[in-house]
Amino acid sequence: MVVFRTALFCLCLFLPVIAWSQAPLPLSRTDWCDPSPPAGWTDGNGNNADRCYDTGFACSGNDMGRLDNTGEYYLVAFQDTPDELTFALKDAGMGGSSQLVLEVSPDQSAWETLGTYGSCGGCTPIVNCQSISHPLDPDIRYVRWTYTKETGNVGLDDVLITNGELMPEVGFDLPSSAVIEGNVGTADHLVSITMQSPPSGPVLLQVSDALTGSASPGSDYTFAPVILTFEPNGSYPQTQSVIITIHGDGLVEGDETIDLQLDLLSGSAELVQVDHTVTILDDDVPGAWYRTINGGDWSDLAVWEVSPDQGMSWSAAGALPEVNTSAQVHVLHAVTLDDDVIIDDLLIEAGAILEIPSSVRLEIASAGAAPHCLLEGTLVDHGIGGANGWRFQSGARWQMGEAGTLIKTGNSASSEFRDHYINVPGAPDLPEGSTVIYRYTGTGLSVSSSDWSYGHLVLESDAGFYAFNSLTSRINEFGTLTIKGTLDIGGEGTGTVQVHNQKPTTTLLGDLVVRSGCTLTNAAYNGNTPHGELIISQGPGMQLEGILQYTHGTGEVRFVQPAVVEGNADHFRCYHLGIDAEVVFALHAVVTNTLEFYGGDNVITAGLSEIRLQTTVPGAILNAGPDAYVEGRLRRDVLSGISGYAFPVGQADQYAPFNLDITSTDADNILGYFDPTGSPPGTATCNAPPPGVPAGDYDYLIYAGGWQILPDGGLDHLAQLTLTPCLGMAPWYTIALDGMYDPCPTGLTVEITDFGMFDLYGADQPLPVTWVDFQAIPFQNGVRLEWSTASEQDNRYFTAEHSVDGVQFEAIGRMAAQGQDQGLRTYVFDHLAPGAGWNYYRIRQEDLDGTSSWSPIRVIAWSSPAGGWHVNHAGGLIRLVKEGPPVTVYRAMVVDLLGRQLAEGVTGTDPPTFSTAGWSTGLYHVVMNTGEGYVVIPFFNLSLHGS
Structure with a gap:
């Protein structure tokens, strides 16, 4: 009997890791003597005869579970959300360190002890048949009682596990949001609240104004408390919204906030995000974006300020100044002048636009070395060619900011954008960007600068x-x-x-x-x-x-x-x-x-x-x-019929080019040089070819019969010339310009001292590699190079080369080629972490004999603006990339210099991509409302086809 129980105990130690069947709730047990335990239960307490106490000993009046050896246990598994566990115990002679341990677990991977009962030190003493209760967490699915014996036994009875209710989570979707105020009128701003799962009954929530924000109710916004009801039926997650009406009051106040709070009025739900802050972005603030208006005048958004202390403090100037003033004018918005202005100093903030019609004159009156007009935003001057527009008194200077834009329009030839109007000496006129x-529309406009x-x-x-x-x-x-x-x-x-x-x-x-x-x-x-x-x-x-x-x-x-x-x-x-x-x-x-x-x-x-x-x-x-003349490599790629290379003869004592009209099918038209001063009789010399040029491509011209120099310095067209490969082999062909074709003459009488190299590529001599495409494509961590070939002949490998200035290239990777192949092949190489600024890429192809050719050059602009944002502009697409942790983008749009919205994207953590198809050349801005605030990134779009 002892041996049998020991073996059973060893088996029981492994039973808790089995995937048990689970009983539904509520669950109760008062019957313990049935050899087959109820659903969900495992009785690890010995054989049938030893399993329970009889009715006379039980707490409930029928029978009672019995644990009388170390390691014996009862375990119950259930499938629903629990609420509370109750049970009763009975001490049957427990002594010494005897104890019953109560444990719970959500999945049996880890157990939590809820109580220890018995005679051991620190144990809770057992009061026979007294009900013991423990609340259970919603994720608990397993309960286990395990006995450790020194003396005596313990009984378990009247177990009850009741149903619990899983309360749904509900709260604001986001802790904060932002909205642009606008200068006039009102705009609605939505704030969303979401309940993740259906409730057991109706849930009533109230969204109210906490009145702790800096914005003033009534003047800055309108909002009344809203009661939201979530019913058990319907699809979940379920989102409801409240509306805040934002007022454009036209005042320069800075950003303001509204604090909302969420309260539970009735029903069962767990509040997880109870506060939400709305930031009203005052677009009268320097650096903020301006409101989009399609066409028309910007004057309703004009905000002018005057500084009496050289920019230390500012105050509103009211109406646009129409008379001479010594004030500094600070343009914070997009504005169109409606009358003449003469001022000392002008600052156009980033994101602001000042437009000067052709009928209006803006004059900067200050003089001196310091710049009196700082252009960080955009100045549109329609006054070229007349007395109006943007004008400076003698000695006044202006300076362009790093993202500034100057647009000058007009229709006369009389005006010039003169050098002395630009910057202080030594300062760059047009900073990068x-x-x-x-x-x-006119003739003869002149543009002058000392250092663009x-x-x-x-x-x-x-x-x-x-x-x-x-x-x-x-x-x-x-x-x-x-x-x-x-x-x-x-x-x-x-x-x-x-x-x-x-x-x-x-x-x-x-x-x-x-x-x-x-x-x-x-x-x-x-x-x-x-x-x-x-x-x-x-x-x-x-x-x-x-x-x-x-x-x-x-x-x-x-x-x-x-x-x-x-x-x-x-x-x-x-x-x-x-x-x-x-x-x-x-x-x-x-x-x-x-x-x-x-x-x-x-x-x-x-x-x-x-x-x-x-x-x-x-x-x-x-x-x-x-x-x-041409000195170097002259190459012709024959894609269809070409009449030839036509170079006339040259002056005496110079290398003179001429045309060889070769009708042989063995060669193309060939351009060569000769040196009249090197005409003494001698033996033809085959000089070593330049580095990287195979000997077979380094040819020289041989003249037999003596030079006949014409008065203009050219060759006698009746002279016989021979083109010989620099291999010491028999000549490829003999050429007589009088139409005769003779074999290679013997007894050469002229030494050719110098002439250029030539690649002979004709219809019957294929190129080593036929390039199909080569692209440089930016992605989040770098630039991907992709190139394709339609055919390869004696091709050894490709080398990816990179440059930061477009002149000096360095190898950044090598890939094996196909060697001999007539099918389409595509190769991919990633350049990780390119440098900020312009990055130049090309692919070098090397033949088995060591000769090389290059692909076209591709250029990618890689930059890291503030906040880790990149604007990668390539292939007709604008791609936004964020370094570091992802940030939610609630709205992204592209606007032109007049504030017109060209594209918009509403996303999540994946920034959008915009196509630039149809956009003209010029400066644009990407404006994003993100989880980290507003981001404005300028970029320049170049349309090579006038689109």
Whole structure:
């Protein structure tokens, strides 16, 4: 018997981990002697004969559960929400450390002790058959009594577990919300309350004003207590709302708050969020956003303040000043002037707009070195060309803020935006992120600046602009013209922008966009010969829908980034070049139609650069003037018939290009050089090819029979030339320009000292890689590079390269290629944590023989505004990204400079994405109402196709 009980005890120790059946509630037990326990019960107390006490000993008058050995237990499992446990015990000779432990658990993974009864030290003494009660938490589903014996036994009887009610949770959805006040009228603001599960009976709640907020009831808002009723029927979770009416009182008060509270009037429910604070955002406050009005006048939102102590304190100025005043004017809102104003100092806050009609004059009267007009927001000046608009008295200066925008419109040629109107000396005129837009209908507007740095310059006209960096009379006083951003030449009709480089250098560190019907020309000003240089260096390229025309003096036009010239009627023209003028392509130039050079001494590509003629237009040509030459790699990608490369002969004692009209199917038209001074008889020399160029691509020209120099310095067209690969092998072909084809001559009489390299790509010689697409796509942690190829021949691997300036690239990853493949292949590489600002990407492809080619360059702007928000603008989409923990975005919208809403998104923790399709070039703002407050992020949209 002892052995049997010991084995049973060991088995019982493992029973609690079994998934028990569960009984419904309410649950009671007074019968303990039945060999089969009731549903939900497990009797771990021995065999049938030893299981219970008889009726005479039981508390309830029938029988009683009995525990008489260490480890014996009773366990009950139930499936409903409990309320209370009651039971009775009886001491049957317990002594020493004997004890009965009561435990509860929601899932048997952990047990909580509710009581210890018996004779042990610290135990609750047992009063026979006295009812013992314990409340049970709603999540409890298991109750267990376990006996530890020194002497005696214990009886268990009259167990009852009653039903409990699971009270539903109810409260405000959010602890706070915000609403823009507006200047006039009223607006309704909704606050939501949600009950998560159905109640057992009707629940009445009251939402009332706690009267502890800073806003004043009646004048700032209207709200009366509301009683909400939640019934047991219906779908849950269930949300109901209350409405607060916000009053636009037109007063400058700052942000104000309303405190709401939630109270339970009747029914059973658990209140979990009983307080809610509504913040009224006073849009008369500096830095806050302004109310959106579609069209019309902004004067109803005008708030002017006057400072008597140079900005230390401010007071409302009342009506717009119409007479001369020594006050400082502080623009906090969007406002249109309705009369002339002469003031000392003007501050336009971020988010504010000041619009000056052409019939109104705003004059800054102060003079001196300090700026008297600070533009942090937007100034729209319609007064170009007349006596009105934005004017400065002599010596007055203005300064642009980091997100400031200046829009100037007009229709006359008489006005200039002069250098001495801009900044204090040494301060950048256009900080990064700022924008200047000139939009007018007329001719001859001139734009002058000593140092345009970082900002965006947008020119929109149907006639023309003159953008120059120094006035003729002050040629020695000004520095360089630098635009870090976009030079956008646009217009509805034909127009011309002339860049006058009288002194040093004009640098464009961004995109150059010339729209259809427009021309960008580098020309003389007032008869002077320009001798500066135009450098296009850092942007992703050049989008040409009109004409780029460089009329240069002794300076230089230098491209150190790819010049992508594409469109329906595109030309790239350089002509009338001076004696020392240069056009330098330091990387690739891709021309999809016609590239023309006329005159000048030098038209060159440096080192291993390329001029690439790539076209689908039959008859497209690459032309150079009489004295031009190309030194470097000239490449033709044949997409359809091309008439050839036409270069005339050159002057004596210079490398002169010429055209070889080869009709053989073995080669394309080939451009070469010769040196008339290297004509003494000798043996052909095969110099080592430059680094990275295979020997088979480094060819040289051989002339047999002696040089015959024409008066213009060119070759005698009857002379015989041979093109030989630099491999010491038999010549590929022999060329006679008189139409004869002879074998390679013997006894060479001329040493070729120098000429350029050439890639021969024709219809019967495929490219090593056919690129299909290459995209740089921003995501939350970095930039994803995706590229595809349609075919690969002898391809070894791809290398992803990154640059912060668009010039110096570094490898950031390598991927194995397919080698030989004629199918579509896609590759993906992630660049994590790119640097803030511009990030440039390209893919380098390397062949098995070590030669390389590059993909186009892609550019991504990556920034980290305050609060950890990013605006990633690529591929026609605006993506909002939040660093750190997610933040709820209740509303997000995009507005233009006139406050017109272009897009809106209502989300949760996932910020929205907006398409920029149909948006014009210019500055926009994303305005978000978030769980951390209002966020306003400016961004510049560049529409390359005039959309």
